[in-house]
Amino acid sequence: MPKDRYFEDYIPGRVFEYGETRVDEPDIIDFARRFDPQDMHVDPDAARRGRFGGLIASGWHTGAIMMRLLADNFLPKGASLASPGIDELRWLHPVRPGDVLRVRVSVLEATPSRSKSDRGMVRTLIEVLNQDGDVVMTLKPMNIIARRSDT
């Protein structure tokens, strides 16, 4: 991937991997106290007695960590215009304290806009993996990205 990225650099079939990010217990609890204060995410004792046998990260926390890896490594700095949304987000495996996460991004489609010649839509499959290779989360986001030649 070039440093200065545009729509033309997102070629279907290409696969990129980025990471790693370690997730510790205080990160999990801090995020969840603000945004997802369920026992399994904020209370280590209750979580130990619960169905996951210990604290697990909020799915929104895992998504936010993935977003950081994407913003730092994959999306263009200036040419990332917006995201209309995400299809088929799945949380497949719990994220636990001490896990080290990375992302695998596969470019699925890159479609020039019909109405606006300066941009296109990129669809990707993102897999978030832990240190054991377990896929903890998958999603198919859409990103609107500026074209290199703005005519």
Added chain:
Amino acid sequence: MPKDRYFEDYIPGRVFEYGETRVDEPDIIDFARRFDPQDMHVDPDAARRGRFGGLIASGWHTGAIMMRLLADNFLPKGASLASPGIDELRWLHPVRPGDVLRVRVSVLEATPSRSKSDRGMVRTLIEVLNQDGDVVMTLKPMNIIARRSDT
């Protein structure tokens, strides 16, 4: 909704509204510095010159705020077992500093598990609205919820 909620309380066709939560500029910048440090989310000056004409919240921040409203008001305390994922998440309208958000939750489906008699899957449509009634985000999450009579 009863205070102590179980699968049986999620009846298709029911609609609930919860909120409000105000989103201020420091909240937007603080979240985005950690998880989504794109100019449109962290740099008010660059954002003013950008395509949204000002700072907007990261979509993951809007999702996390929605999760908090759900955890506080809609999901059961003990009987919320897990979420397998989300379908059709869409970011439809920017969230700006000073916006006051609320959620509208419509129960779409409630399906008892075939393999595990103690639980079922609830599918909802969630709409996040701002103070002007604009729908800023929609999504269709799935939640696994325990049944009241654990036979």
